[in-house]
Amino acid sequence: MNSNERYTRQMALPRWGEEGQQRLRSAHIAVVGAGGLGCPALQYLAAAGVGRITVVDFDRIDVSNLNRQILFSPADVGKHKAETACKKLRLLNPEVELIAVNEPFTAELAAGLLPHCDLLLDCTDRLHARYAISDACVRxxxxxxxxxxxRNEGQLAVLNWRGGATYRCIFPAHPSSEHTTSCEEAGVMGTIPGMLGVLQAHEAIRALIWPHEVKGNELRLINLQNNTMRNIETARSMSYGSDAxxxxxxxxxxxxxxxxxxxxFTFVDVREPFESPSPALWNAxxxxxxxxxxxxxxTRVSALKDCIIxxxxxxxxxxxxxxxxLEIQANITNLTGGLAAFKIAEANKIAQ
Structure with a gap:
């Protein structure tokens, strides 16, 4: 088979062609996390012909992963995710160089990996890893x-793009573990991370082929319960090396x-109407x-006094x-951990 024969459909796209395919062939992408997001992202990156892909994941495959981590089968349970993903992807596209790293993402690992990568996909589900990835990509x-x-919601962003917003710019506060919920606790439909992972691969390919079209100061919020999507403008606002x-x-x-x-206080609830009601006394x-x-x-919140969102x-x-x-932000306070954290704190206080 001719090297480009498998890519003829994408190469036929305007402004792709041989030059665009060569950009993919020369690229090195790191994918951190080979789970619900990482599996579909990896499949599409490999199928598109990205030249080198490094897969970073220290975890092993569990039977509960199989509803959404579609690279894996029951025979793979107990095996390393990164290693198994690379093995499957080599069958999908033998032309791609695949490197498995069966380790957690750390500053030490980033030092040896990121200088040689063009970009990174954050497909993790652990908050501390997201902040570590953000800091390493800035460095x-x-x-x-x-x-x-x-659950039925997703978010997507191209971060640290040409001096644009980073993860810490959008989410400066690192919630404690008691204020966060895992897929095991919250539940997850396999199609949701599947769609978000495909979008990550799509943005990665766009960044390599059509970099001028990438929007680096935008957070896309997707609600698949009611099929709505909102784009929130963001900006580089974090001063690294300070506690601001x-x-x-x-x-x-x-x-x-x-x-x-x-x-x-004046409370503003940004949740959807179908979600559980807020405390009646808040009159949110x-x-x-x-x-x-x-x-x-x-305009609506500028006149509100002691506003908590x-x-x-x-x-x-x-x-x-x-x-x-910024002048509006200065008069607004965020409730750390949200309503879920408030209910936990309230229950703990009653139990005392």
């Missing part, structure tokens, strides 16, 4: 494509204390992310605040 000046999934954080935070415990002391103003227009919201886990609310003008 070595590499773009990375982030995706995250929670552009978004003010209040913990659930501190909020409970202040409410008990008679402090009053609901502005869902599916209809969030920063310019309109800025919240969502279910404190992630969407940070993105919402980050989309507003």
């Amino acid at each position: 070595y000046n590499k773009p990375h494509i982030h995706a995250g999934v929670y 954080a552009p978004v003010r935070e209040i913990s659930a415990d501190e909020l409970i204390t202040q409410l008990e002391q008679g402090k009053t 103003l609901n502005i869902p992310m599916s209809s969030w227009v920063p310019e309109e919201v800025a 919240f969502c279910q886990h404190g992630v969407r609310s940070i993105a919402a605040i980050a989309s507003l003008p």
